[in-house]
Amino acid sequence: xxxxxxxxxxxxxxxxxxxxxxxxxxxxxxxxxxxxxxxxxxxxxxxxxxxxxxxxxxxxxxxxxxxxxxxxxxxxxxxxxxxxxxxxxxxxxxxxxxxxxxxxxxxxxxxxxxxxxxxxxxxxxxxxxxxxxxxxxxxxxxxxxxxxxxxxxxxxxxxxxxxxxxxxxxxxxxxxxxxxxxxxxxxxxxxxxxxxxxxxxxxxxxxxxxxxxxxxxxxxxxxxxxxxxxxxxxxxxxxxxxxxxxxxxxxx
Amino acid sequence: xxxxxxxxxxxxxxxxxxxxxxxxxxxxxxxxxxxxxxxxxxxxxxxxxxxxxxxxxxxxxxxxxxxxxxxxxxxxxxxxxxxxxxxxxxxxxxxxxxxxxxxxxxxxxxxxxxxxxxxxxxxxxxxxxxxxxxxxxxxxxxxxxxxxxxxxxxxxxxxxxxxxxxxxxxxxxxxxxxxxxxxxxxxxxxxxxxxxxxxxxxxxxxxxxxxxxxxxxxxxxxxxxx
Amino acid sequence: xxxxxxxxxxxxxxxxxxxxxxxxxxxxxxxxxxxxxxxxxxxxxxxxxxxxxxxxxxxxxxxxxx
Numbered sequence: 001x002x003x004x005x006x007x008x009x010x011x012x013x014x015x016x017x018x019x020x021x022x023x024x025x026x027x028x029x030x031x032x033x034x035x036x037x038x039x040x041x042x043x044x045x046x047x048x049x050x051x052x053x054x055x056x057x058x059x060x061x062x063x064x065x066x067x068x069x070x071x072x073x074x075x076x077x078x079x080x081x082x083x084x085x086x087x088x089x090x091x092x093x094x095x096x097x098x099x100x101x102x103x104x105x106x107x108x109x110x111x112x113x114x115x116x117x118x119x120x121x122x123x124x125x126x127x128x129x130x131x132x133x134x135x136x137x138x139x140x141x142x143x144x145x146x147x148x149x150x151x152x153x154x155x156x157x158x159x160x161x162x163x164x165x166x167x168x169x170x171x172x173x174x175x176x177x178x179x180x181x182x183x184x185x186x187x188x189x190x191x192x193x194x195x196x197x198x199x200x201x202x203x204x205x206x207x208x209x210x211x212x213x214x215x216x217x218x219x220x221x222x223x224x225x226x227x228x229x230x231x232x233x234x235x236x237x238x239x240x241x242x243x244x245x246x247x248x249x250x251x252x
Numbered sequence: 253x254x255x256x257x258x259x260x261x262x263x264x265x266x267x268x269x270x271x272x273x274x275x276x277x278x279x280x281x282x283x284x285x286x287x288x289x290x291x292x293x294x295x296x297x298x299x300x301x302x303x304x305x306x307x308x309x310x311x312x313x314x315x316x317x318x319x320x321x322x323x324x325x326x327x328x329x330x331x332x333x334x335x336x337x338x339x340x341x342x343x344x345x346x347x348x349x350x351x352x353x354x355x356x357x358x359x360x361x362x363x364x365x366x367x368x369x370x371x372x373x374x375x376x377x378x379x380x381x382x383x384x385x386x387x388x389x390x391x392x393x394x395x396x397x398x399x400x401x402x403x404x405x406x407x408x409x410x411x412x413x414x415x416x417x418x419x420x421x422x423x424x425x426x427x428x429x430x431x432x433x434x435x436x437x438x439x440x441x442x443x444x445x446x447x448x449x450x451x452x453x454x455x456x457x458x459x460x461x462x463x464x465x466x467x468x469x470x471x472x473x474x475x476x477x478x
Numbered sequence: 479x480x481x482x483x484x485x486x487x488x489x490x491x492x493x494x495x496x497x498x499x500x501x502x503x504x505x506x507x508x509x510x511x512x513x514x515x516x517x518x519x520x521x522x523x524x525x526x527x528x529x530x531x532x533x534x535x536x537x538x539x540x541x542x543x544x
Binding site: 037038042047048049051052055056059094095098099101102105106109110112113214217218221222224225226228229232237238240241242244245248 | 489490493498504505518
Binding site for chain 2: 134137150169173176
């Protein structure tokens with residue numbers, strides 16, 4: 001198990017896992033879309049627009065999960081100096097940020113037919129927006145620091161401060177929202193309550209797992225790129241570069 | 253020479269205050285910004301007293317946030333440039349209390365002055381007078397949190413290109429709970445509602461920040477200076 | 479259910495397909511950008527390797543010309 005803490009072995013392992021994860025993810029997406037767009041019936045209040053939930057909710061869940069992964073990986077890298085952990089954090093950030101953006105846009109498109117406006121300062125969307133800014137800050141900080149070690153460690157501290165602040169932010173925003181919310185605006189939470197219909201629950205679960213595996217697939221691909229760049233002075237990477245050059249020239 | 257940790261911290265506190273007193277322009281600029289930004293709002297939304305008094309808590313708090321943000325740059329900049337900061341990290345004393353002393357001195361020359369200025373600006377924005385006291389107390393509780401959180405950001409972005417703006421991007425999202433409850437307290441007070449819950453939360457934030465931020469800042473300084 | 483009713487999504491076509499379309503774009507971007515990153519790194523390393531070889535080949539010529 002610990003041999004995979006070495007970039008070389010991890011690179012190989014990741015290379016083998018990615019195709020399988022990718023296929024399973026794709027299958028799950030297809031099943032989820034079939035269940036969500038075709039099998040599940042229209043909602044009696046929201047009609048077909050509620051189907052956006054099947055991408056909005058998993059995106060929002062993953063946006064938070066990925067941030068926690070980022071902070072956790074950062075912590076491991078900070079405390080135990082494991083380079084792969086640093087790389088996991090850096091690789092996770094753009095994925096998490098894009099999923100947050102997806103949650104925001106799909107939430108906005110769901111909000112328009114439901115509430116009449118594209119943007120509503122409801123608690124969840126506002127929290128997502130702030131989470132998006134936290135991701136951007138992390139990416140900007142890492143991009144601005146050239147030294148890889150300082151960049152990784154600074155990012156880790158920032159992500160850890162963020163992960164402590166996120167529950168506080170969420171709590172504050174929920175409180176702020178209940179104070180200012182006019183009674184007429186309902187909440188998106190109604191559809192996600194435990195009394196949800198099975199035909200609506202199944203696609204949600206399938207899509208959630210699909211999004212979950214998607215994150216791991218993509219982060220492994222990103223990490224392979226990171227590993228090559230960081231370990232470029234090692235023999236095994238130079239060998240890969242040489243074979244790749246030969247393959248290119250043979251192809252000509 | 254200072255031997256105990258307490259006297260070392262006191263020494264740094266006094267030093268930073270003295271240095272700030274010698275450069276009044278550095279201290280005054282964020283304050284001037286606070287005043288100017290607050291004055292821009294009536295120009296933007298119109299001078300109607302009712303509108304202004306509804307907006308006043310939020311505007312004053314956002315302006316305080318931004319002014320606080322702007323002043324964070326000078327927390328470590330001068331000491332970083334002349335090597336004093338590195339000397340501090342090499343000292344035999346624990347870094348965390350020394351950092352706390354620096355942030356405390358910085359707050360005296362930034363946040364505390366915002367508190368002092370705030371009644372004048374509250375008047376400009378037609379905030380009901382009975383809410384002004386609440387405003388000052390919330391700023392008194394909140395600006396130290398801003399300084400403490402800002403110091404973490406300042407330590408992380410030490411010497412980094414795009415420093416000031418990057419610092420703002422990093423720290424402003426983290427400020428939002430303080431903003432929500434600070435401005436919320438003033439609004440409640442203006443409407444005659446009870447503010448106890450707000451002050452408890454602001455107090456809790458302050459305690460949390462006091463407990464963790466100087467330590468995080470010290471860690472960030474070591475990362476940036478290694 | 480016909481294809482037409484499916485695409486109409488009960489009148490919410492713009493919102494549903496807009497949302498699903500944006501989501502697909504984001505997912506595709508993630509995969510493409512990750513794959514491209516690896517390819518770009520490999521390309522850069524290949525060129526670095528070639529550049530390191532070239533001066534060695536022309537080294538003798540360089541001294542000779544001075």
